Amino acid sequence: MRISECNWPQVEQYLRKDDRAILPLGSTEQHAQLSLSVDSILSERVATEAAEPLGIPVFPVVAYGLTPYFTAYPGSISLRTETYIRLVRDILDGMRAQGFRRILIVNGTQQALTLCAQSLLQTGDRFWIDDPGYVNARAVFTLYGGKPCPIPVTADGMDIDYAFQHFPEGRLAYLTPSHQDPVGGTLPLAQRLRLLTWARDHRQWLIEDDYDSELRYRGKPIPSLQGLDTHGNVIYIGTFSKVLFPALRVAYMVLPDREIFQAFKALKALNDRQTALTDQLILTDFIKEGYFHRHLRKMRAVYSSRLQCLLDELRAHLSDFLSFTDPSAGMHLAAFFKKPMDEERLILAAAARGLVLHGLRDYTIDRYDRPGILLGYASFSEEKIRVAVSALKEVFQAIS
Numbered sequence: 001m002r003i004s005e006c007n008w009p010q011v012e013q014y015l016r017k018d019d020r021a022i023l024p025l026g027s028t029e030q031h032a033q034l035s036l037s038v039d040s041i042l043s044e045r046v047a048t049e050a051a052e053p054l055g056i057p058v059f060p061v062v063a064y065g066l067t068p069y070f071t072a073y074p075g076s077i078s079l080r081t082e083t084y085i086r087l088v089r090d091i092l093d094g095m096r097a098q099g100f101r102r103i104l105i106v107n108g109t110q111q112a113l114t115l116c117a118q119s120l121l122q123t124g125d126r127f128w129i130d131d132p133g134y135v136n137a138r139a140v141f142t143l144y145g146g147k148p149c150p151i152p153v154t155a156d157g158m159d160i161d162y163a164f165q166h167f168p169e170g171r172l173a174y175l176t177p178s179h180q181d182p183v184g185g186t187l188p189l190a191q192r193l194r195l196l197t198w199a200r201d202h203r204q205w206l207i208e209d210d211y212d213s214e215l216r217y218r219g220k221p222i223p224s225l226q227g228l229d230t231h232g233n234v235i236y237i238g239t240f241s242k243v244l245f246p247a248l249r250v251a252y253m254v255l256p257d258r259e260i261f262q263a264f265k266a267l268k269a270l271n272d273r274q275t276a277l278t279d280q281l282i283l284t285d286f287i288k289e290g291y292f293h294r295h296l297r298k299m300r301a302v303y304s305s306r307l308q309c310l311l312d313e314l315r316a317h318l319s320d321f322l323s324f325t326d327p328s329a330g331m332h333l334a335a336f337f338k339k340p341m342d343e344e345r346l347i348l349a350a351a352a353r354g355l356v357l358h359g360l361r362d363y364t365i366d367r368y369d370r371p372g373i374l375l376g377y378a379s380f381s382e383e384k385i386r387v388a389v390s391a392l393k394e395v396f397q398a399i400s
């Protein structure tokens with residue numbers, strides 16, 4: 001896709017200024033003073049954080065990024081490089097060389113979605129979204145004038161044939177192909193390839209929200225849409241919220257090419273200037289020194305055994321009331337009511353026993369044909385899971 005397919009005349013103007021602003025504009029002295037005052041504590045770090053290979057001067061981490069005052073800052077180069085190495089190795093099978101130059105560090109997936117909504121949607125544009133699907137994505141695309149096209153979900157994720165047939169005018173598609181949120185399911189390779197062909201032929205943007213694919217417990221991951229894309233239709237979003245913790249507010253976008261990257265970088269600068277640099281540098285060290293991979297390995301083992309524990313308990317105690325997906329990834333599973341059930345009453349009764357349940361109704365737009373609840377397991381010990389399932393069984397028995 002071309003930059004002209006975006007909705008950003010103002011950003012283009014800003015971008016032109018950004019391109020020119022390779023040398024500091026007016027604030028050299030201020031920056032120089034700042035460098036001096038922090039040199040003693042930060043100089044080593046500053047040296048390793050050499051600015052992007054554009055020949056721009058290096059500024060300390062306390063300044064506006066490591067770039068001149070007016071230049072949009074895409075994130076720490078070392079974090080972008082680490083993220084790229086990790087993506088190429090683990091996730092984005094087929095991601096092309098120089099990929100780190102298309103990675104933009106953002107404040108969580110939510111900011112990535114906001115940037116996509118601001119730049120890719122015009123008022124009245126249709127966007128595809130799973131039904132049930134991620135509420136925050138629907139909300140932000142709607143906020144910026146998009147009209148949701150609710151697409152049903154199959155065991156394999158978004159029903160793309162339904163989308164092709166009913167909403168061929170969809171300008172943008174938001175999807176979670178490696179692990180459909182919230183029900184589960186992975187979009188098979190053949191479907192991915194068909195979707196990419198459709199997007200190419202219909203000039204459609206695909207927003208790939210890959211929020212938890214590192215937490216896969218079984219089966220081989222399927223190449224991401226971004227890795228398979230050859231026509232520049234896919235914007236990939238990954239986050240540290242699930243693999244580390246959500247308060248960190250660090251996520252990353254992989255943009256299809258440098259031109260789109262430059263535009264998103266400029267747009268981000270207009271939103272918030274930049275993502276906190278100190279957090280990025282700490283995170284870089286955490287990855288570089290091997291802690292991140294150790295943490296991931298450990299968490300995969302812990303979560304997978306918690307998931308098994310929850311499945312065993314549900315099968316043993318709640319199979320009269322609930323059927324459930326057997327997820328191979330993630331931090332929660334979806335459980336569907338076998339008999340008609342008042343979802344709200346169930347949630348209130350469970351809350352009275354100290355159990356927090358999320359009803360699937362909150363995630364739906366038009367379709368509430370498979371009512372149920374979401375059960376998280378990742379942050380509970382196996383002992384807590386056993387106690388909770390036993391309490392939940394009593395709740396079901398009491399209100400049935």
Ligand SMILES: Cc1ncc(COP(=O)(O)O)c(C=O)c1O
Pocket residue numbers: 107108109110111134176181209211239240241246251
């Ligand atoms: C589908 C989906 N994407 C992304 C996220 C993470 O969002 P963020 O990176 O803004 O914390 C979540 C969190 O619940 C989610 O459910």
